Amino acid sequence: MQLGSLADIVTALTAIGALFAAILGAKHAGRLFAVEAKRDDDSAARERQAQARQVFAWVASRIGEDETTYGVVVVNSSEQAIYDVEVRVTGADGLERRPVALTILPPGAYYLGESDAAYGWEFASRLRSFEDEIRPVTKSKKRGIRGMTFRDSSNLTWARDEIGLLSAS
DSSP: OOOOOOOHHHHHHHHHHHHHHHHHOOOOOOHHHHHHHHHHHHHHHHHHHGGGEEEEEEEEEOOSSSSEEEEEEEEEESOOHHHHHHHEEEEESSSSSOOOEEEEEEEEEEEEEBSSSSBBBBBOOGGGGGSSEEEEOSSSSSEEEEEEEEOTTTTTTEEETOOOOOOEE
């Protein structure tokens, strides 16, 4: 058995070293690609949620001179309308009322008062159109929003649960 020349040995060791370096480089590139792909996915999710994050609702009281009434404020802070809005609400007795159902909600904040009429709610009116003070109901254990669903301008359906968490549905 005869060993090759010193140059052959150095060349072989250099080739083996280059192979290890290439393997380590490929692993590192794979990790970087995974990080960038996750960043791209997160960015795409934020973009998909951009309009949906700007839609929410809360229970409110309308403070008049002679009486206080209750209702719901539904807000669309985006620049485009949302569709097929349904807001589930509990009343003073803690039981779920007939849901607020809106075919379309343009940008803005709207108040719908509780009503005994067939639909269970008054027509939506811009929040700023009232002279009465409208306050959020923040401490009631019975009155509250139990959830809402809607469709955004990209035709994606979204849901908010009773604590306000947004999810695609």
